[in-house]
Amino acid sequence: MNFTLKIWRQRDAHSKGEFKEYKVTDISSDTSFLEMLDILNNDLVHKGEEPVAFDHDCREGICGMCSLHIDGHAHGPSQAVTTCQIYMRQFKDGATITVEPWRSAAFPVIRDLVVNRGAYDEILQAGGFVSVRTNSVPDGNAIPIPQADAEESMDAAACVGCGACAATCKNGSAMLFVAARVSSLAKLPQGRVEGARRAKSMVAKMDELGFGNCTNTGACQAECPKGISIAHIARLNREFLAAKLED
């Protein structure tokens, strides 16, 4: 298969970027999108040009490192998969494919298609954990948890922190990510203890970092590679408002 790629190129955070066009030819339909970019980069290096920088790590859909806005979709044209799980057979032969970095004020572009998603780490550090002192509490596995609660918690815990939600949202809101984190712990007895503090400090951090106000468009859940539901956002709202009422 042959493709024309329109790729965003930008030297560093401070320089102005622009789209550049590249051709890739003889690509097998079983090539993954990232492998196709590897092939392009191989060509570029052989020609003495700078390769295209893009994020990736596990390439098996579990780490959340890959990003890319492909033809208008965060994580490309498929539903509920990360960019590394996109294959070239999903595109028409001869197609022109536009590849952009995440666009959100809180995720500045570092180089080409790589953005700094450190803001999500900062939100996690603000409260996305449980505090456990060794030898003072019963073993976590010994606490009985209703199966439905465990399921809901695990659904939320599937979030890989990729940033597609804020990158997709027209309001640049990080609510789906924060909701997934708060929700996964709120449904477990271990997480309940710090529930109120967690909701407040994670929301405060999210606001401080300049993410926008959620208006419930639902675009995030449509593009989330892990299918996180906006029902978790409702739970975050409940957790936060209840915590505020107690203040």
Add this chain to the structure above:
Amino acid sequence: MGCFLTNSSLGRKLVMSISGCFLVLFLLFHMAMNVVALIGDGSAYNVICGFLGANWYALVGTAVLALGVLVHFVYAFILTWQNRKARGNVRYAVTVTEKGVDWSSKNMLLLGVIVILGLLLHLTHFWSKMMLVELMGQHANNLGLAPTDGAALIQYTFSQWYNVVLYLVWFAALWLHLNHGVWSMFQTVGWANDTWLPRLKCIAKLVSGLIFLGFAVVAVVFYIKSLCPCC
């Protein structure tokens, strides 16, 4: 200002939700009241207009309502401005409408502005010829009608085709705004889950549809009546 209603995103959304909910409840009341104008010769409707003249409770109601609209309006602009800033200066070259996302959910401010413009027009058509006239101590408006003769005012306003068109555009914008707004306000206060989200969306369609039809039917019926004097 140290209050979460102004300095937290979820607090600001709460204000949006509560003020929006208040306006929805008012609209349901207003719509129910309007439909009475279709009954009989309009004297029933004028009884309501009499109740809601320049009495203290109607004035307090009007002031609270104006405050609700103002808060909702001001917050809408603050929220939207912050959201544009959060989105950043560089926009995507290619955008799509994501699966399951309503157009209105992404254009709430635009729809809201249309609603406000319609509201201003509506106030010049009715409020300024009714409550304002009474407040100024006059016994007839510039059309020569008694300020409590709401039925005649409706008749006059909707005998002009362009008013009917303008009002229908206004109602349609409101309908779209509430298509999203009514379920969104429940989600914002946290009253939603995977079972209730589809139900709330359905309720939103019903409520917004009811409000649209209730208002639209009065405008259209009075226009048709103005065309044939016998009916």
